[in-house]
Protein backbone atom coordinates (compact mmCIF):
# COMPACT_ATOMS: atom_id res chain seq x y z
CA UNK A 1 0.00 0.00 0.00
CA UNK A 2 1.38 3.39 -0.89
CA UNK A 3 1.88 6.09 1.67
CA UNK A 4 -0.95 8.00 0.13
CA UNK A 5 -3.33 5.08 0.40
CA UNK A 6 -2.55 4.36 3.98
CA UNK A 7 -3.00 7.99 4.86
CA UNK A 8 0.61 8.24 5.91
CA UNK A 9 2.16 11.43 4.76
CA UNK A 10 5.82 11.87 4.03
CA UNK A 11 7.44 13.19 7.13
CA UNK A 12 10.27 15.21 5.72
CA UNK A 13 9.53 18.88 5.65
CA UNK A 14 12.03 21.22 4.21
CA UNK A 15 11.85 24.16 6.53
CA UNK A 16 11.51 27.46 4.81
CA UNK A 17 14.35 29.27 3.25
CA UNK A 18 15.23 32.85 3.97
CA UNK A 19 11.88 34.12 2.77
CA UNK A 20 9.87 31.83 5.00
CA UNK A 21 11.85 31.47 8.26
CA UNK A 22 10.56 30.03 11.51
CA UNK A 23 7.12 31.67 11.18
CA UNK A 24 5.92 29.16 8.63
CA UNK A 25 6.97 27.09 5.70
CA UNK A 26 7.87 28.27 2.27
CA UNK A 27 5.04 28.62 -0.27
CA UNK A 28 6.78 26.26 -2.71
CA UNK A 29 6.75 23.62 0.00
CA UNK A 30 3.05 24.26 0.64
CA UNK A 31 2.37 23.68 -3.07
CA UNK A 32 4.59 20.62 -3.19
CA UNK A 33 2.80 19.03 -0.26
CA UNK A 34 -0.78 19.89 -1.15
CA UNK A 35 -0.86 20.34 -4.91
CA UNK A 36 -1.88 16.72 -5.48
CA UNK A 37 -5.22 17.44 -3.80
CA UNK A 38 -5.93 20.21 -6.31
CA UNK A 39 -5.07 18.05 -9.32
CA UNK A 40 -8.57 16.64 -9.75
CA UNK A 41 -9.97 20.14 -10.15
CA UNK A 42 -7.32 21.32 -12.54
CA UNK A 43 -9.91 21.70 -15.34
CA UNK A 44 -12.08 23.88 -13.09
CA UNK A 45 -9.12 26.04 -12.20
CA UNK A 46 -7.97 26.38 -15.81
CA UNK A 47 -11.48 27.41 -16.80
CA UNK A 48 -11.60 29.89 -13.91
CA UNK A 49 -8.27 31.33 -15.10
CA UNK A 50 -9.54 31.58 -18.69
CA UNK A 51 -12.63 33.42 -17.46
CA UNK A 52 -10.39 35.67 -15.36
CA UNK A 53 -8.45 36.52 -18.51
CA UNK A 54 -11.69 37.24 -20.39
CA UNK A 55 -12.82 39.51 -17.53
CA UNK A 56 -9.48 41.37 -17.67
CA UNK A 57 -9.73 41.68 -21.47
CA UNK A 58 -13.26 43.07 -21.13
CA UNK A 59 -12.02 45.66 -18.62
CA UNK A 60 -9.18 46.62 -20.93
CA UNK A 61 -11.77 46.90 -23.71
CA UNK A 62 -13.75 49.31 -21.55
CA UNK A 63 -10.62 51.47 -21.22
CA UNK A 64 -10.15 51.51 -24.98
CA UNK A 65 -13.78 52.48 -25.49
CA UNK A 66 -13.33 55.23 -22.93
CA UNK A 67 -10.37 56.51 -24.93
CA UNK A 68 -12.50 56.49 -28.08
CA UNK A 69 -15.14 58.53 -26.27
CA UNK A 70 -12.59 61.08 -25.05
CA UNK A 71 -11.00 61.42 -28.49
CA UNK A 72 -14.08 61.21 -30.74
CA UNK A 73 -16.87 62.57 -28.54
CA UNK A 74 -15.50 64.79 -25.79
CA UNK A 75 -12.58 66.30 -27.69
CA UNK A 76 -14.73 66.97 -30.82
CA UNK A 77 -18.00 67.63 -28.93
CA UNK A 78 -19.73 65.23 -31.36
CA UNK A 79 -22.72 63.58 -29.66
CA UNK A 80 -23.51 61.38 -32.66
CA UNK A 81 -20.26 59.52 -32.17
CA UNK A 82 -21.27 58.66 -28.59
CA UNK A 83 -23.82 55.90 -29.13
CA UNK A 84 -21.71 53.31 -30.82
CA UNK A 85 -18.92 53.29 -28.18
CA UNK A 86 -21.60 53.46 -25.45
CA UNK A 87 -23.13 50.22 -26.69
CA UNK A 88 -19.64 48.68 -26.91
CA UNK A 89 -19.00 49.80 -23.34
CA UNK A 90 -22.18 48.10 -22.10
CA UNK A 91 -21.33 44.97 -24.10
CA UNK A 92 -17.79 44.80 -22.66
CA UNK A 93 -19.10 45.39 -19.14
CA UNK A 94 -21.68 42.61 -19.50
CA UNK A 95 -19.08 40.23 -20.86
CA UNK A 96 -16.69 41.10 -18.01
CA UNK A 97 -19.44 40.66 -15.41
CA UNK A 98 -20.44 37.25 -16.79
CA UNK A 99 -16.80 36.13 -16.87
CA UNK A 100 -16.26 37.31 -13.30
CA UNK A 101 -19.40 35.50 -12.17
CA UNK A 102 -18.15 32.26 -13.74
CA UNK A 103 -14.64 32.76 -12.39
CA UNK A 104 -15.86 33.31 -8.82
CA UNK A 105 -18.27 30.36 -8.95
CA UNK A 106 -15.68 27.96 -10.33
CA UNK A 107 -13.05 29.17 -7.87
CA UNK A 108 -15.44 28.63 -4.97
CA UNK A 109 -16.28 25.14 -6.21
CA UNK A 110 -12.61 24.23 -6.59
CA UNK A 111 -11.84 25.75 -3.16
CA UNK A 112 -14.58 23.87 -1.35
CA UNK A 113 -13.70 20.58 -3.02
CA UNK A 114 -10.06 21.09 -2.13
CA UNK A 115 -11.04 21.78 1.49
CA UNK A 116 -13.18 18.65 1.52
CA UNK A 117 -10.28 16.51 0.29
CA UNK A 118 -7.76 18.12 2.60
CA UNK A 119 -10.02 17.68 5.63
CA UNK A 120 -10.63 14.04 4.70
CA UNK A 121 -6.90 13.48 4.29
CA UNK A 122 -6.00 15.07 7.62
CA UNK A 123 -8.79 13.26 9.41
CA UNK A 124 -7.82 9.92 7.89
CA UNK A 125 -4.27 10.53 9.03
CA UNK A 126 -5.42 11.46 12.54
CA UNK A 127 -7.50 8.27 12.63
CA UNK A 128 -4.40 6.22 11.97
CA UNK A 129 -2.59 7.57 15.01
CA UNK A 130 -2.07 5.64 18.22
CA UNK A 131 -3.52 6.67 21.60
CA UNK A 132 -0.15 8.24 22.55
CA UNK A 133 -0.62 10.85 19.82
CA UNK A 134 -3.93 11.97 21.28
CA UNK A 135 -2.79 11.93 24.88
CA UNK A 136 0.14 14.18 24.01
CA UNK A 137 -1.98 16.86 22.30
CA UNK A 138 -4.68 19.32 23.26
CA UNK A 139 -7.88 18.09 21.66
CA UNK A 140 -9.23 21.60 21.05
CA UNK A 141 -6.02 22.68 19.34
CA UNK A 142 -6.10 19.57 17.19
CA UNK A 143 -9.68 20.34 16.17
CA UNK A 144 -8.71 23.95 15.39
CA UNK A 145 -5.95 22.70 13.11
CA UNK A 146 -8.25 20.33 11.26
CA UNK A 147 -11.04 22.86 10.87
CA UNK A 148 -9.27 26.23 10.75
CA UNK A 149 -5.74 25.88 9.47
CA UNK A 150 -6.82 23.99 6.40
CA UNK A 151 -8.43 27.25 5.22
CA UNK A 152 -5.04 28.94 5.18
CA UNK A 153 -3.69 26.28 2.84
CA UNK A 154 -6.71 26.53 0.55
CA UNK A 155 -6.36 30.33 0.41
CA UNK A 156 -2.99 29.84 -1.20
CA UNK A 157 -3.30 26.67 -3.25
CA UNK A 158 -6.64 27.41 -4.93
CA UNK A 159 -7.88 30.94 -4.21
CA UNK A 160 -4.35 32.35 -4.33
CA UNK A 161 -3.48 30.71 -7.64
CA UNK A 162 -6.67 31.84 -9.41
CA UNK A 163 -6.25 35.34 -8.00
CA UNK A 164 -2.63 35.41 -9.13
CA UNK A 165 -3.52 34.33 -12.66
CA UNK A 166 -6.43 36.75 -12.71
CA UNK A 167 -4.17 39.62 -11.60
CA UNK A 168 -1.40 38.63 -13.98
CA UNK A 169 -3.90 38.60 -16.86
CA UNK A 170 -5.14 42.01 -15.75
CA UNK A 171 -1.62 43.43 -15.58
CA UNK A 172 -0.73 42.04 -19.01
CA UNK A 173 -3.94 43.30 -20.64
CA UNK A 174 -3.73 46.71 -19.05
CA UNK A 175 -0.01 47.00 -19.72
CA UNK A 176 -0.58 46.08 -23.37
CA UNK A 177 -3.38 48.60 -23.61
CA UNK A 178 -1.24 51.24 -21.93
CA UNK A 179 1.59 50.69 -24.41
CA UNK A 180 -0.88 50.82 -27.28
CA UNK A 181 -2.32 54.10 -25.99
CA UNK A 182 0.81 55.96 -24.85
CA UNK A 183 3.98 53.90 -24.75
CA UNK A 184 6.02 56.69 -23.13
CA UNK A 185 3.62 57.21 -20.21
CA UNK A 186 3.17 53.44 -19.96
CA UNK A 187 6.91 53.00 -19.47
CA UNK A 188 6.89 55.57 -16.65
CA UNK A 189 4.01 53.78 -14.95
CA UNK A 190 5.84 50.42 -15.23
CA UNK A 191 9.07 51.91 -13.91
CA UNK A 192 7.47 52.91 -10.62
CA UNK A 193 5.32 49.77 -10.22
CA UNK A 194 8.03 47.76 -8.35
CA UNK A 195 7.42 50.12 -5.42
CA UNK A 196 4.33 47.99 -4.68
CA UNK A 197 6.46 44.91 -4.57
CA UNK A 198 8.88 46.56 -2.11
CA UNK A 199 6.01 47.57 0.17
CA UNK A 200 4.55 44.06 0.24
CA UNK A 201 7.90 42.50 0.85
CA UNK A 202 8.31 44.71 3.89
CA UNK A 203 4.92 43.63 5.24
CA UNK A 204 5.15 39.90 4.50
CA UNK A 205 7.26 38.84 7.49
CA UNK A 206 5.33 40.72 10.19
CA UNK A 207 2.08 39.48 8.62
CA UNK A 208 3.32 35.89 8.76
CA UNK A 209 4.36 36.20 12.41
CA UNK A 210 1.04 37.82 13.39
CA UNK A 211 -0.83 35.14 11.51
CA UNK A 212 1.13 32.36 13.22
CA UNK A 213 0.35 33.87 16.63
CA UNK A 214 -3.31 34.26 15.70
CA UNK A 215 -3.61 30.62 14.59
CA UNK A 216 -1.83 29.39 17.72
CA UNK A 217 -4.03 31.64 19.89
CA UNK A 218 -7.15 30.29 18.24
CA UNK A 219 -5.97 26.74 18.92
CA UNK A 220 -5.20 27.59 22.55
CA UNK A 221 -8.70 28.99 23.16
CA UNK A 222 -10.28 25.92 21.58
CA UNK A 223 -8.11 23.68 23.77
CA UNK A 224 -9.05 25.36 27.07
CA UNK A 225 -12.75 25.59 26.20
CA UNK A 226 -12.86 21.97 25.08
CA UNK A 227 -11.13 20.80 28.26
CA UNK A 228 -13.56 22.80 30.39
CA UNK A 229 -16.66 21.55 28.62
CA UNK A 230 -15.40 17.98 29.03
CA UNK A 231 -14.73 18.45 32.74
CA UNK A 232 -17.49 20.90 33.65
CA UNK A 233 -18.79 18.76 36.50
CA UNK A 234 -15.38 18.68 38.13
CA UNK A 235 -14.91 22.42 37.59
CA UNK A 236 -18.25 23.18 39.22
CA UNK A 237 -17.92 20.66 42.01
CA UNK A 238 -14.46 22.00 42.93
CA UNK A 239 -15.64 25.61 42.79
CA UNK A 240 -13.18 26.43 40.05
CA UNK A 241 -15.31 28.30 37.48
CA UNK A 242 -13.60 31.60 38.15
CA UNK A 243 -10.06 30.25 37.73
CA UNK A 244 -11.12 28.44 34.58
CA UNK A 245 -12.69 31.66 33.33
CA UNK A 246 -9.32 33.30 33.95
CA UNK A 247 -7.62 30.65 31.80
CA UNK A 248 -10.08 31.19 28.96
CA UNK A 249 -9.71 34.95 29.40
CA UNK A 250 -5.90 34.75 29.36
CA UNK A 251 -6.00 32.68 26.16
CA UNK A 252 -8.49 35.22 24.77
CA UNK A 253 -6.17 38.13 25.63
CA UNK A 254 -3.30 36.40 23.82
CA UNK A 255 -5.53 35.93 20.81
CA UNK A 256 -6.72 39.55 21.00
CA UNK A 257 -3.10 40.74 20.95
CA UNK A 258 -2.35 38.60 17.92
CA UNK A 259 -5.53 39.80 16.17
CA UNK A 260 -4.64 43.41 16.94
CA UNK A 261 -1.15 42.90 15.54
CA UNK A 262 -2.79 41.61 12.37
CA UNK A 263 -5.33 44.45 12.36
CA UNK A 264 -2.58 47.08 12.86
CA UNK A 265 -0.67 45.67 9.92
CA UNK A 266 -3.77 45.46 7.74
CA UNK A 267 -4.78 49.02 8.70
CA UNK A 268 -1.28 50.27 7.88
CA UNK A 269 -0.96 48.26 4.69
CA UNK A 270 -3.93 50.00 2.99
CA UNK A 271 -2.68 53.59 3.47
CA UNK A 272 0.92 52.66 2.58
CA UNK A 273 -0.30 51.09 -0.65
CA UNK A 274 -2.44 54.18 -1.32
CA UNK A 275 0.58 56.39 -0.77
CA UNK A 276 2.60 54.26 -3.15
CA UNK A 277 -0.14 54.47 -5.74
CA UNK A 278 -0.25 58.27 -5.34
CA UNK A 279 3.51 58.48 -5.91
CA UNK A 280 3.11 56.36 -9.05
CA UNK A 281 0.20 58.41 -10.42
CA UNK A 282 2.02 61.68 -9.67
CA UNK A 283 5.12 60.41 -11.46
CA UNK A 284 3.03 59.65 -14.55
CA UNK A 285 1.17 62.95 -14.29
CA UNK A 286 4.48 64.81 -13.94
CA UNK A 287 5.82 63.30 -17.16
CA UNK A 288 2.37 63.79 -18.75
CA UNK A 289 2.34 67.50 -17.76
CA UNK A 290 5.73 67.92 -19.35
CA UNK A 291 4.49 66.26 -22.55
CA UNK A 292 1.41 68.46 -22.44
CA UNK A 293 3.60 71.57 -22.23
CA UNK A 294 5.47 70.25 -25.27
CA UNK A 295 2.10 69.69 -27.03
CA UNK A 296 2.77 66.00 -27.47
CA UNK A 297 -0.45 65.02 -25.72
CA UNK A 298 -3.93 66.54 -25.32
CA UNK A 299 -5.45 67.25 -21.88
CA UNK A 300 -8.25 64.73 -22.29
CA UNK A 301 -5.76 62.07 -23.40
CA UNK A 302 -3.66 62.69 -20.29
CA UNK A 303 -6.68 62.58 -17.96
CA UNK A 304 -7.94 59.41 -19.61
CA UNK A 305 -4.52 57.81 -19.13
CA UNK A 306 -4.47 58.86 -15.47
CA UNK A 307 -7.91 57.28 -15.00
CA UNK A 308 -6.59 54.19 -16.68
CA UNK A 309 -3.82 53.94 -14.10
CA UNK A 310 -6.58 53.43 -11.54
CA UNK A 311 -7.21 50.13 -13.29
CA UNK A 312 -3.62 49.11 -13.88
CA UNK A 313 -2.41 49.43 -10.32
CA UNK A 314 -4.98 47.36 -8.38
CA UNK A 315 -3.92 44.05 -10.01
CA UNK A 316 -0.28 45.03 -9.47
CA UNK A 317 -1.05 45.69 -5.80
CA UNK A 318 -2.97 42.48 -5.56
CA UNK A 319 -0.13 40.52 -7.14
CA UNK A 320 2.26 42.03 -4.64
CA UNK A 321 -0.20 41.03 -1.91
CA UNK A 322 0.40 37.44 -2.94
CA UNK A 323 3.58 37.69 -0.88
CA UNK A 324 1.51 38.40 2.22
CA UNK A 325 -0.84 35.55 1.37
CA UNK A 326 2.11 33.18 0.98
CA UNK A 327 3.41 34.18 4.38
CA UNK A 328 0.10 33.75 6.22
CA UNK A 329 -0.67 30.48 4.42
CA UNK A 330 2.78 29.22 5.39
CA UNK A 331 1.93 29.74 9.07
CA UNK A 332 -1.30 27.73 8.81
CA UNK A 333 0.30 25.06 6.66
CA UNK A 334 3.06 24.64 9.22
CA UNK A 335 0.52 23.84 11.94
CA UNK A 336 -1.22 21.39 9.65
CA UNK A 337 1.99 19.68 8.64
CA UNK A 338 2.96 19.40 12.31
CA UNK A 339 0.04 16.97 12.51
CA UNK A 340 0.57 15.32 9.14
CA UNK A 341 4.25 14.70 9.73
CA UNK A 342 3.57 12.57 12.79
CA UNK A 343 3.98 8.96 11.84
CA UNK A 344 1.46 6.40 13.02
CA UNK A 345 3.07 4.11 15.58
CA UNK A 346 2.20 1.09 13.44
CA UNK A 347 2.29 0.63 9.71
CA UNK A 348 -0.74 -1.00 8.16
CA UNK A 349 0.89 -3.20 5.56
CA UNK A 350 -0.79 -5.47 3.08
CA UNK A 351 -1.58 -8.80 4.68
CA UNK A 352 1.33 -11.15 4.16
CA UNK A 353 0.60 -14.14 6.38
CA UNK A 354 -1.94 -16.77 5.42
CA UNK A 355 -4.49 -16.14 8.12
CA UNK A 356 -6.84 -18.93 8.95
CA UNK A 357 -9.45 -18.38 11.63
CA UNK A 358 -9.08 -20.98 14.37
CA UNK A 359 -11.55 -19.75 16.96
CA UNK A 360 -9.43 -16.94 18.43
CA UNK A 361 -6.12 -18.22 19.80
CA UNK A 362 -4.22 -15.32 21.34
CA UNK A 363 -0.53 -15.73 22.11
CA UNK A 364 2.02 -13.29 23.50
CA UNK A 365 5.52 -14.63 22.98
CA UNK A 366 8.26 -12.92 25.08
CA UNK A 367 6.79 -9.49 24.40
CA UNK A 368 8.77 -6.45 25.50
CA UNK A 369 7.52 -2.92 24.94
CA UNK A 370 8.50 0.59 25.95
CA UNK A 371 6.45 3.73 25.27
CA UNK A 372 8.25 6.28 23.10
CA UNK A 373 10.52 8.48 25.18
CA UNK A 374 10.32 6.25 28.28
CA UNK A 375 13.37 4.64 29.87
CA UNK A 376 11.54 1.82 31.55
CA UNK A 377 9.76 -0.92 29.66
CA UNK A 378 5.99 -0.99 30.19
CA UNK A 379 6.03 -4.73 29.45
CA UNK A 380 9.01 -7.04 29.81
CA UNK A 381 9.25 -10.53 28.42
CA UNK A 382 5.54 -11.22 28.71
CA UNK A 383 4.23 -14.53 27.43
CA UNK A 384 0.69 -15.81 27.61
CA UNK A 385 -1.68 -18.06 25.76
CA UNK A 386 -5.44 -17.58 25.68
CA UNK A 387 -7.15 -20.53 24.03
CA UNK A 388 -10.51 -20.22 22.26
CA UNK A 389 -13.35 -19.80 24.70
CA UNK A 390 -11.01 -19.35 27.68
CA UNK A 391 -10.98 -16.47 30.14
CA UNK A 392 -7.59 -15.03 31.09
CA UNK A 393 -7.75 -12.48 33.88
CA UNK A 394 -4.87 -10.02 34.04
CA UNK A 395 -4.54 -8.19 37.32
CA UNK A 396 -1.92 -6.25 39.24
CA UNK A 397 -1.36 -2.88 40.76
CA UNK A 398 -1.89 0.38 38.97
CA UNK A 399 0.72 1.18 36.31
CA UNK A 400 1.83 -2.45 36.16
CA UNK A 401 1.27 -2.64 32.40
CA UNK A 402 -2.13 -4.34 32.14
CA UNK A 403 -3.75 -1.90 29.70
CA UNK A 404 -0.58 -1.87 27.63
CA UNK A 405 -1.27 -5.54 26.89
CA UNK A 406 -4.58 -4.63 25.27
CA UNK A 407 -3.01 -1.79 23.31
CA UNK A 408 -0.47 -4.20 21.87
CA UNK A 409 -3.07 -6.85 21.06
CA UNK A 410 -5.09 -4.29 19.06
CA UNK A 411 -1.84 -3.06 17.52
CA UNK A 412 -1.96 0.52 18.67
CA UNK A 413 1.78 -0.09 19.11
CA UNK A 414 4.17 -2.84 18.02
CA UNK A 415 6.34 -4.68 20.54
CA UNK A 416 10.02 -3.84 20.74
CA UNK A 417 10.77 -7.56 20.74
CA UNK A 418 8.77 -10.75 20.81
CA UNK A 419 5.58 -11.36 18.90
CA UNK A 420 1.83 -11.50 19.32
CA UNK A 421 -0.14 -14.04 17.35
CA UNK A 422 -3.81 -14.43 16.52
CA UNK A 423 -4.75 -17.94 15.50
CA UNK A 424 -1.07 -18.64 14.94
CA UNK A 425 -0.45 -15.64 12.62
CA UNK A 426 1.78 -12.79 13.75
CA UNK A 427 -0.57 -9.81 14.01
CA UNK A 428 1.97 -7.67 12.11
CA UNK A 429 1.23 -9.88 9.11
CA UNK A 430 -2.47 -9.03 9.25
CA UNK A 431 -4.06 -5.82 8.09
CA UNK A 432 -5.30 -3.71 10.99
CA UNK A 433 -8.81 -4.14 9.65
CA UNK A 434 -8.58 -7.93 9.66
CA UNK A 435 -7.04 -7.98 13.13
CA UNK A 436 -9.53 -5.60 14.66
CA UNK A 437 -12.52 -7.30 13.08
CA UNK A 438 -11.58 -10.32 15.18
CA UNK A 439 -11.29 -8.50 18.49
CA UNK A 440 -13.83 -6.52 20.48
CA UNK A 441 -12.49 -4.01 22.97
CA UNK A 442 -14.60 -2.81 25.87
CA UNK A 443 -13.10 -0.04 27.92
CA UNK A 444 -13.67 1.08 31.47
CA UNK A 445 -14.88 4.40 30.14
CA UNK A 446 -17.82 3.31 28.03
CA UNK A 447 -17.70 5.09 24.70
CA UNK A 448 -21.16 6.06 23.52
CA UNK A 449 -22.15 8.51 20.83
CA UNK A 450 -24.76 11.22 20.80
CA UNK A 451 -27.42 9.21 19.03
CA UNK A 452 -30.28 6.86 19.81
CA UNK A 453 -29.97 3.73 21.91
CA UNK A 454 -30.54 1.72 18.75
CA UNK A 455 -27.74 3.48 16.86
CA UNK A 456 -25.34 2.98 19.74
CA UNK A 457 -25.98 -0.75 19.92
CA UNK A 458 -25.88 -1.07 16.12
CA UNK A 459 -22.39 0.49 16.16
CA UNK A 460 -21.23 -3.07 16.84
CA UNK A 461 -22.70 -4.21 13.52
CA UNK A 462 -24.23 -1.54 11.29
CA UNK A 463 -25.96 -4.22 9.21
CA UNK A 464 -27.97 -5.57 12.16
CA UNK A 465 -31.75 -5.27 12.01
CA UNK A 466 -34.05 -4.33 14.89
CA UNK A 467 -34.57 -7.93 15.92
CA UNK A 468 -30.86 -8.61 16.47
CA UNK A 469 -30.39 -5.27 18.21
CA UNK A 470 -33.20 -5.96 20.63
CA UNK A 471 -32.01 -9.51 21.20
CA UNK A 472 -28.53 -8.20 22.06
CA UNK A 473 -30.10 -5.70 24.47
CA UNK A 474 -32.06 -8.51 26.15
CA UNK A 475 -28.94 -10.65 26.57
CA UNK A 476 -27.14 -7.65 28.02
CA UNK A 477 -29.97 -7.17 30.56
CA UNK A 478 -30.53 -3.74 29.05
CA UNK A 479 -33.97 -4.31 27.52
CA UNK A 480 -35.92 -3.37 30.66
CA UNK A 481 -34.33 -0.01 31.21
CA UNK A 482 -34.41 0.75 27.48
CA UNK A 483 -38.15 -0.01 27.36
CA UNK A 484 -38.64 2.37 30.28
CA UNK A 485 -36.92 5.23 28.41
CA UNK A 486 -39.31 7.83 26.94
CA UNK A 487 -38.80 6.76 23.33
CA UNK A 488 -37.43 3.28 24.02
CA UNK A 489 -34.77 2.32 21.49
CA UNK A 490 -35.20 5.67 19.74
CA UNK A 491 -34.27 7.70 22.80
CA UNK A 492 -31.34 10.04 22.22
CA UNK A 493 -28.85 9.38 24.98
CA UNK A 494 -26.74 12.56 24.77
CA UNK A 495 -23.03 12.89 24.18
CA UNK A 496 -21.17 10.03 25.85
CA UNK A 497 -24.51 8.61 27.02
CA UNK A 498 -24.76 11.41 29.57
CA UNK A 499 -28.43 10.76 30.30
CA UNK A 500 -27.73 7.18 31.46
CA UNK A 501 -26.24 5.76 34.65
CA UNK A 502 -22.79 4.16 34.59
CA UNK A 503 -24.27 0.65 34.83
CA UNK A 504 -26.77 1.34 32.05
CA UNK A 505 -23.99 2.66 29.82
CA UNK A 506 -21.96 -0.45 30.50
CA UNK A 507 -24.88 -2.74 29.64
CA UNK A 508 -25.38 -0.87 26.36
CA UNK A 509 -21.70 -1.41 25.66
CA UNK A 510 -22.16 -5.11 26.38
CA UNK A 511 -25.13 -5.26 23.97
CA UNK A 512 -22.98 -3.58 21.34
CA UNK A 513 -20.17 -6.07 21.94
CA UNK A 514 -22.63 -8.99 21.77
CA UNK A 515 -23.83 -7.72 18.41
CA UNK A 516 -20.27 -7.39 17.17
CA UNK A 517 -19.78 -11.05 17.93
CA UNK A 518 -16.03 -11.49 17.51
CA UNK A 519 -14.04 -14.55 18.63
CA UNK A 520 -11.76 -12.46 20.87
CA UNK A 521 -12.86 -10.11 23.59
CA UNK A 522 -10.73 -7.65 25.54
CA UNK A 523 -12.36 -6.16 28.60
CA UNK A 524 -10.45 -3.37 30.30
CA UNK A 525 -11.79 -2.79 33.82
CA UNK A 526 -15.44 -3.49 32.90
CA UNK A 527 -16.72 -3.06 36.46
CA UNK A 528 -14.39 -0.37 37.75
CA UNK A 529 -16.15 2.86 38.49
CA UNK A 530 -19.51 1.15 39.08
CA UNK A 531 -20.94 0.87 42.55
CA UNK A 532 -21.40 -2.61 44.01
CA UNK A 533 -25.03 -2.95 42.92
CA UNK A 534 -24.42 -1.70 39.39
CA UNK A 535 -21.31 -3.88 39.09
CA UNK A 536 -23.28 -6.92 40.20
CA UNK A 537 -25.88 -6.20 37.53
CA UNK A 538 -23.32 -6.31 34.76
CA UNK A 539 -21.71 -9.59 35.82
CA UNK A 540 -24.32 -11.89 34.28
CA UNK A 541 -24.42 -10.02 30.96
CA UNK A 542 -20.62 -10.03 31.00
CA UNK A 543 -20.59 -13.80 31.47
CA UNK A 544 -23.00 -14.17 28.54
CA UNK A 545 -20.73 -11.98 26.46
CA UNK A 546 -17.59 -13.93 27.40
CA UNK A 547 -19.17 -17.31 26.90
CA UNK A 548 -17.57 -19.11 23.94
CA UNK A 549 -15.07 -16.31 23.28
CA UNK A 550 -11.40 -15.94 24.05
CA UNK A 551 -11.46 -13.27 26.71
CA UNK A 552 -8.67 -11.21 28.15
CA UNK A 553 -10.06 -9.43 31.14
CA UNK A 554 -7.98 -6.65 32.62
CA UNK A 555 -9.14 -5.83 36.10
CA UNK A 556 -8.14 -4.64 39.52
CA UNK A 557 -11.44 -5.97 40.71
CA UNK A 558 -11.40 -9.67 41.21
CA UNK A 559 -15.15 -10.15 40.80
CA UNK A 560 -14.69 -12.67 38.04
CA UNK A 561 -11.61 -14.34 39.48
CA UNK A 562 -13.42 -17.63 40.06
CA UNK A 563 -14.52 -17.74 36.42
CA UNK A 564 -11.00 -17.28 35.07
CA UNK A 565 -9.23 -20.22 33.47
CA UNK A 566 -5.95 -18.50 34.18
CA UNK A 567 -5.01 -15.47 36.22
CA UNK A 568 -1.89 -13.48 35.38
CA UNK A 569 -0.49 -11.08 37.95
CA UNK A 570 1.51 -8.29 36.38
CA UNK A 571 3.95 -6.20 38.34
CA UNK A 572 6.27 -3.55 36.90
CA UNK A 573 5.75 -4.90 33.39
CA UNK A 574 6.43 -8.55 34.21
CA UNK A 575 4.14 -11.48 34.87
CA UNK A 576 5.04 -12.40 38.41
CA UNK A 577 2.39 -15.04 39.09
CA UNK A 578 0.07 -17.19 37.04
CA UNK A 579 -2.47 -19.89 37.88
CA UNK A 580 -6.08 -20.38 38.88
CA UNK A 581 -7.68 -18.48 41.71
CA UNK A 582 -7.46 -21.34 44.22
CA UNK A 583 -3.82 -22.00 43.41
CA UNK A 584 -2.87 -18.36 43.74
CA UNK A 585 -4.71 -17.75 47.00
CA UNK A 586 -3.08 -20.83 48.45
CA UNK A 587 0.37 -19.21 48.34
CA UNK A 588 1.63 -15.97 49.75
CA UNK A 589 2.25 -13.56 46.95
CA UNK A 590 1.05 -10.53 45.10
CA UNK A 591 -2.28 -12.12 44.15
CA UNK A 592 -3.11 -13.15 47.69
CA UNK A 593 -2.32 -9.59 48.77
CA UNK A 594 -4.65 -8.15 46.16
CA UNK A 595 -7.39 -10.60 47.01
CA UNK A 596 -7.09 -9.94 50.73
CA UNK A 597 -7.11 -6.21 50.16
CA UNK A 598 -10.52 -6.62 48.57
CA UNK A 599 -12.00 -9.52 50.47
CA UNK A 600 -9.78 -10.68 53.27
CA UNK A 601 -11.95 -9.99 56.26
CA UNK A 602 -11.88 -6.27 55.77
CA UNK A 603 -15.21 -5.03 57.05
CA UNK A 604 -17.57 -3.58 54.51
CA UNK A 605 -17.51 0.16 54.28
CA UNK A 606 -14.96 2.82 53.47
CA UNK A 607 -11.98 0.67 54.56
CA UNK A 608 -12.72 -1.68 51.71
CA UNK A 609 -12.20 1.08 49.24
CA UNK A 610 -8.51 1.18 50.05
CA UNK A 611 -6.53 1.76 46.90
CA UNK A 612 -5.12 -1.46 45.58
CA UNK A 613 -2.10 0.30 44.30
CA UNK A 614 -2.95 3.83 43.38
CA UNK A 615 -5.45 3.31 40.59
CA UNK A 616 -9.07 2.30 40.61
CA UNK A 617 -10.66 1.74 43.95
CA UNK A 618 -11.39 -1.71 45.28
CA UNK A 619 -15.01 -2.48 45.83
CA UNK A 620 -16.90 -4.73 48.21
CA UNK A 621 -16.82 -8.31 47.09
CA UNK A 622 -19.52 -9.23 44.68
CA UNK A 623 -19.21 -12.87 45.48
CA UNK A 624 -21.48 -12.60 48.42
CA UNK A 625 -24.99 -13.27 47.22
CA UNK A 626 -26.95 -10.15 46.48
CA UNK A 627 -29.56 -9.34 49.12
CA UNK A 628 -32.94 -10.63 48.06
Ligand SMILES: Nc1ncnc2c1ncn2[C@@H]1O[C@H](COP(=O)(O)OP(=O)(O)OP(=O)(O)O)[C@@H](O)[C@H]1O
Nearest residue numbers: 132371374378397398399400401402403404405615
Ligand atom coordinates in the same frame (compact mmCIF):
# COMPACT_ATOMS: atom_id res chain seq x y z
N1 LIG B 1 1.06 6.85 26.45
C1 LIG B 1 1.99 6.57 27.35
N2 LIG B 1 3.20 7.15 27.27
C2 LIG B 1 4.16 6.87 28.16
N3 LIG B 1 4.02 6.01 29.18
C3 LIG B 1 2.85 5.40 29.32
C4 LIG B 1 1.76 5.64 28.43
N4 LIG B 1 0.71 4.89 28.80
C5 LIG B 1 1.11 4.22 29.90
N5 LIG B 1 2.38 4.52 30.21
C6 LIG B 1 3.18 3.96 31.32
O1 LIG B 1 3.29 2.57 31.12
C7 LIG B 1 3.14 1.88 32.35
C8 LIG B 1 2.01 0.85 32.23
O2 LIG B 1 0.79 1.55 32.01
P1 LIG B 1 -0.60 0.79 31.88
O3 LIG B 1 -1.61 1.81 31.53
O4 LIG B 1 -0.43 -0.39 31.01
O5 LIG B 1 -0.81 0.31 33.39
P2 LIG B 1 -2.07 -0.42 34.02
O6 LIG B 1 -1.55 -1.60 34.73
O7 LIG B 1 -3.13 -0.63 33.03
O8 LIG B 1 -2.51 0.69 35.06
P3 LIG B 1 -3.99 1.02 35.58
O9 LIG B 1 -4.46 -0.18 36.30
O10 LIG B 1 -3.78 2.17 36.50
O11 LIG B 1 -4.82 1.36 34.38
C9 LIG B 1 2.90 2.94 33.41
O12 LIG B 1 4.13 3.19 34.04
C10 LIG B 1 2.46 4.15 32.64
O13 LIG B 1 2.89 5.32 33.27
